[in-house]
Amino acid sequence: MKIMISYPPLIGDGTPTLGQNRQFQWFHNPSFIYPMVPASAATLLKVNGYDVVWNDSIAEMHTQKQYEDILIREKPDIIAMETKTPVIKQHWSIIERIKQILPEVKVILMGDHVTAMPEESMLNSKVDYIITGGDYDFLLLNLLNHVRKSEALEPGIWYRENGNIKNTGKFQLNHDLNKLPFIDRELTKWKLYGEKFFKYAPYTYTMVGRDCPWAKCTFCSWTTLYPNFRTRTPESLLDEIDLLIKNYKIREIFDDTGTFPRGEWLKKFCQGVIDRNYKLSLMANFRFDYINESIAPLMKKAGFRLLKFGLESANQGTLDRLCKGTKVEDIERGCKIAKDAGIGVHLTIMVGYPWETKDDALRTYEMARKLLDKGLADMLQSTVVIAYPGTPLYKQAVENNWLRFKPGEWEKFDMTIPIFNFPDMQPADVMKICDDIYKAFMTPRFIMRQILSIRNFDDLAFLFKAGKAVIGHILDFQRKKE
Ligand code: SF4
Incomplete structure (x- = not known):
């Protein structure tokens, strides 16, 4: 199973500060912060046998066309994207477009906005899953194990079942950070940041x-x-x-x-x-x-x-x-x-x-x-x-x-x-x-x-x-x- 952790290009007045940013801005002289928790997620998934693609089209300043070429080339089964309040609507449109290109793909959203308002994105977009709370790594692994091996879902995940929106309750931050592997710097392109x-x-x-x-x-x-x-x-x-x-x-x-x-x-x-x-x-x-x-x-x-x-x-x-x-x-x-x-x-x-x-x-x-x-x-x-x-x-x-x-x-x-x-x-x-x-x-x-x-x-x-x-x-x- 192939998962792409992805920051698609966004449209706005400059370059967005999205990954690892506690505040959002558009910058004209951008530099990029290393998205540490998504990078940890990429590493944890790889260590657990998943085929992982790290795609930061914001830091790599890809055009929309380049991003779509990556989707067609990589053909991921699952795409996980971090989002934030000012660009949540753009992400809803991006999900729509991704599903036109790859109709079978499952899309996951994560971040503080969807943690606060998960139902809004479930109602207004074709997102398949929402991870709430900040342990993207542990919950992504759990979610992928659920899809692949029917592992029981942990608290904090929103999903669809027979046309209904469901969730597993309030997220819990009870995972031991010491059990995480050190971030795979090559996989997550450390030189970009x-x-x-x-x-x-x-x-x-x-x-x-x-x-x-x-x-x-x-x-x-x-x-x-x-x-x-x-x-x-x-x-x-x-x-x-x-x-x-x-x-x-x-x-x-x-x-x-x-x-x-x-x-x-x-x-x-x-x-x-x-x-x-x-x-x-x-x-x-x-x-x-x-x-x-x-x-x-x-x-x-x-x-x-x-x-x-x-x-x-x-x-x-x-x-x-x-x-x-x-x-x-x-x-x-x-x-x-x-x-x-x-x-x-x-x-x-x-x-x-x-x-x-x-x-x-x-x-x-x-x-x-x-x-x-x-x-x-x-x-x-x-x-x-x-x-x-x-x-x-x-x-x-x-x-x-x-x-x-x-x-x-x-x-x-x-x-x-x-x-x-x-x-x-x-x-x-x-x-x-x-x-x-x-x-x-x-x-x-x-x-x-x-x-x-x-x-x-x-x-x-x-x-x-x-x-x-x-x-x-x-x-x-x-x-x-x-
Ligand atoms: S809660 Fe902590 S990280 Fe957030 S602004 Fe206050 S001191 Fe800083």
Whole structure:
């Protein structure tokens, strides 16, 4: 039986950020994040004897015609596709087209949107199965074993039977991640993937946990997929790193767990990296309230070069409403601890909360500018707040009538324009502030510091790449202003 894990080409204003993306955008200067869980699924299926095709027509920038040629050439029995709110309707049309080309094929959808609203896709498309929850790997294997060997379906799967829509109940995240094989990098075309903050090639991604020990932020779409946290052991990640260094001479790794594990787990991992004497640059997502003066130096010693922190907003009222679990004062304190230890800081910031005024949004801009100017942050990314179905923020938005669009106008949730009404801002004001936050890099002190930090070719190439990325993002938001 042949299964194709597939990202078909999508139509929109740029290149879509779909696989492994907790938020969706169209980019004009794209880079692609390694879809870690679908890659794990491809590997698990192959190890279990299935014929697996990895097709990422988004990252490979295939045309529609090229994609259809792949379908005709490969003739898969089953196609599994990850989807997200802004492109769910496109995926319904794609399923229609796939079934015209391959009438016998079975199609599976997975992702946070269909986890929140599985029935919608069963009713509005010819999809055969929907996998809910984020364990695509375990559930895909179960589903294929069901089709091939009549294995009983696990909870979390929607299907059709005699013209009726049925499901096996609420998904359960009770699978042991340590039992998964390490991702087959050749099968899943690892060289396609890498964001612009990578510095030392060859680089790649890992994902040791699913997905975040905090898992409470009301806007976070992956809490829909992973309401509880599981992680592999530190030894398991160390062994995977071993393999990556030996097989691919990897010099830099970004672990894309929503928030990297902390506490004893982290100490054990750092000590393991030090003991194994890797010459490796590491990056991870972290939280301001998880970094402290005792762990930061150990992380630096282990090779952590950059940590990504969700700043989100400089307003305590907003952090509280988001259940972020951090204080405004944690932000500068956390940046300083990381920087004092010699670890770079990447901030993720959002504008366009439905309750924030223009002054609130400008306060966030001002904080970002100051942190960059004072050398307490090295890079940032700024996005417009989107409430995806399945998140508490979406529920609040519907209940409080914050949305400018009707539920169902999903294509409007693509960050091209804000989806909320604001107390005293127009959509264009929000896009401008988002754009201005990217320009916050451009203080003379920040630019001088970057130039003075150039030591070698890697530094120079990185600075050039980062500059290009900032310009690309500014153009993205300028194009989108109403
Ligand atoms: S800390 Fe990050 S990954 Fe965790 S719930 Fe909040 S936004 Fe999501």
